[in-house]
Amino acid sequence: MVNESTDTDADRPRIALIGPPNVGKSVLFNALTGLDAGVANYSGTTVEYKRGTARFRDHETTLVDVPGTHSLAATNEAEQLAVDMLEGECDLVICVLDAVNLESSLHLLLEVLQYDIPVVVAINRVDLLEKEGKRLRPNDLASTLGLPVVPTVATIGKGFDDLVAAVAASLEDPSRAGPRQHVAETDLGRKTGVDENVTTSEKSNGAGETKAAPPFENRADSGPSWERAGELCEEVVVEDDEPEAHESGYLERWSDLLVKPWPGLPVAGLVLVGTFALVVGVGMGIRQYLMIPLFEGLVFPQIENAVRAVTVPGIYRDVLIGDYGFLIKGLEWPFALVLPYVVSFYFALSLLEDSGYLPRLAVLLDGLFGRMGLSGSNVVPLLLGYGCAIPGITATRATSNSETQRMTMMLMITLAVPCVAQTGAFIALLAEETVLLVVAVFLVSFAALGLAGLALDATLEGTRQPTVTDVPPLLFPPVRQTYRKVWMRMKQFVTGGALHMVYAIAFASVLYELGVLEVASRYLEPLVVGWLNLPAEAATPLILGIVRRELTVLPLLEMDLAMGQLFVGAIVGLFYVPCIAVFATVAQEFSLRAAGLVLVMTMAVSFFVGGLFAQLLMVV
Incomplete structure (x- = not known):
């Protein structure tokens, strides 16, 4: 581009x-x-x-x-x-x-x-x-x-x-x-x-309810341009000579049903659960049966043998293949652990996009989002945020009808929407213990999004304008197009997120072997040990997480943690400060003041909520 x-x-x-x-x-x-x-x-x-x-x-x-x-x-x-x-x-x-x-x-x-x-x-x-x-x-x-x-x-x-x-x-x-x-x-x-600005698809009544726009001839607000458009449409669109050959099919019938509370809401629940199962199941399958055997059985032994052949024991060898050795962790974390879930997530998202289901989900959620001063179309940047916060934030330009909505969506995304790399880290950390822990993390995420939306609606000044949502026909996703999109997005992750993670791990490896991280971690130990109930070495990932949010979680894999500690670590990572690239995007799209607000908000919520869960689990 x-x-x-x-x-x-x-x-x-x-x-x-x-x-x-x-x-x-x-x-x-x-x-x-x-x-x-x-x-x-x-x-x-x-x-x-x-x-x-x-x-x-x-x-x-x-x-x-x-x-x-x-x-x-x-x-x-x-x-x-x-x-x-x-x-x-x-x-x-x-x-x-x-x-x-x-x-x-x-x-x-x-x-x-x-x-x-x-x-x-x-x-x-x-x-x-x-x-x-x-x-x-x-x-x-x-x-x-x-x-x-x-x-x-x-x-x-x-x-x-x-x-x-x-x-x-x-x-x-x-x-x-x-x-x-x-x-x-x-x-x-x-x-x-x-x-x-009304289409023949959907129009909101301003009270959180989305209704189908009336036919042209029944519109009371039709102007000259709509009148001329209606006349032209009647002139150039005619009924087919053989209408019996075009009977309403299965998808056409469901196309209208899915925007109604019944059966739209139950189907939406099944779709979201199925999407989650697809992301976790396919991702775990790729990781367990392909990526881990490939790296642990073939790639890592070759790297370790090559490094030992050309180096002597000491800091240089440890930087390359030590505890944070970037030739090992720099490949294992982004590619063996995270990439499988990136592939499965973008495959699921592409199916939802190309089928035309997402606009229907937006219509169904319009009433719920309206309680937060948002519209159903704001579900788009939220879902994009689960891939990466940056396109989610930039997408608010087209899906929000006021600066207040844009600011609300940006704060919600940066606070409680984990990107796909974080999601992969959560699954890698928790799923082997039990998938229910992964579900619990996302339930906390959804609850935080709702509470944040209500709080921001009550705090930020602004009005909600009528909502227009375009609802395309329901389709079977074209296989070729879906494959192309998944491949394109996977390449973007590898050349963007994965490489940035490798750079961060290499930088962390040097600081770790020089003892810089150990010294910095001592200042966080009282908070980490006393409030979060995590071992002292868990302070190091908190420092790494400033560079890449998922690095708050991935190093916990190397520690012998109890189930409750794993969950607390994931909650802290969920709300932790976004990546540096996200801060730059917020500053560009909004202001430096907004970026500073994100830093303070995410840091405070991360430690506060993580500590509450830690203290609660200790009592239980």
């Missing part, structure tokens, strides 16, 4: 990829540029510009994936970024519409047409429209608007060649992609306000 323009970029035409969330823009972007970008079936994935080079026949261009947005009303950061792109240096727009929710997509298109920029229209997911017994007439829309209109199915590449040809032709002759005069001059209104 490239974030800044270069001199070469300035010489090429710039094309903006604009459309609503969940419409397949990122799939198109990947196909056209060959770059890996986030592809997720829920709102908030593309929270920053993604930039890449795309060739449309003889034209080499800079293609920019603009954050998914329902309108250009600029009521949140995603919409503002789209407006900034249209008002900046943009030579052409590929406007990606959703065939299933075409009316709301046409509303966005009509807003885009208010800017004097050539537009090529790609109508994606036409296959899902046909499953509903309807048919699209793209030529009629092209004739009415005076724009190139290309039907596509992004997941299988259908229509890509036609889209490339249409863009190439429009670059050669921009008038081909210019709207008819009567369309451009229609008084549609660029700034439509909050009430206009």
Whole structure:
């Protein structure tokens, strides 16, 4: 991903990829540029510009994936970024519409047409429209608007060649992609306000309850742009001549049921339990039957023999293969212990994303989140936070409708949402004793999230605006796409989190052998031994955890701890200070003051709650 323009970029035409969330823009972007970008079936994935080079026949261009947005009303950061792109240096727009929710997509298109920029229209997911017994007439829309209109199915590449040809032709002759005069001059209104930012999917009533938006003809708040969008939709979407061939299937029936309390809530419980079981079961299987035999039976003996052959006993050998030897622990902890759970977690998350289930979970949780001043769509950054806090924090830009919500979500994520590396550490530490301890840690995490949300809602000033949640069709996750996403995210973990962990372990190994950690640990011993009821050597991981949060937990594997001590150590690690990279992200997204608040809050809660459990377990 490239974030800044270069001199070469300035010489090429710039094309903006604009459309609503969940419409397949990122799939198109990947196909056209060959770059890996986030592809997720829920709102908030593309929270920053993604930039890449795309060739449309003889034209080499800079293609920019603009954050998914329902309108250009600029009521949140995603919409503002789209407006900034249209008002900046943009030579052409590929406007990606959703065939299933075409009316709301046409509303966005009509807003885009208010800017004097050539537009090529790609109508994606036409296959899902046909499953509903309807048919699209793209030529009629092209004739009415005076724009190139290309039907596509992004997941299988259908229509890509036609889209490339249409863009190439429009670059050669921009008038081909210019709207008819009567369309451009229609008084549609660029700034439509909050009430206009409604899709045909879901709209909140502001009281924590999410309801389906009424059909176009029944909307009391419909403006000129919605009226025109409704007229166009009626003109170009017709009933299929053979409706009997498109009977409602199993997924279509469940698609509506899953957003209702019954059976939606019980199913949500089963899905979450099944996801947890999948992450733990698959991760433990990979670790036990593949990674540990590989490293302990093959890799580590070779490393130890090689190091002993070229070194003499002493500090250099101990730094390499001693108690914190980074050639051993630097491979064992991130790769043998944590990586298996990274793979299983991202596999489970990709299934939830690509199936379209996450937006339904957001609808179900809207009432619960509303009690904390949040909306159901805020479940997205929370779930991303379980992978890594950084994308979870940045995702709040698109899923939160106020700075108060963003601050609340950031504090909740940094306080009580363990990243996937921490989760792997918890499972490695506790699961062999009993999986119930892992469950208990996550129950504490959920309880802390709820209490923190209520406390922050009562403390932080701000108002809750109506919630819009896009609900895509329920699908069987495409195997190829799911595999690609898991592979991409695993590579990101290896090149990012795992390598950073190796560096931290190498640094810790040097400090440990020099005796620096031992001296520093003495100052923490009264707190660790007296309040947390842990052995004195457990003070060392607390120092390491400042660099990488999971290092608060992983060294406990080497200690002979009782079950209660393992649990206390995990609780301390759950609330402990985030990684340095997370602090940098908080400072960049919010302020240095906010980063300082995170440091004080997490440190205080970590020792306070961990100590309470330690004292309670001593009494019991």
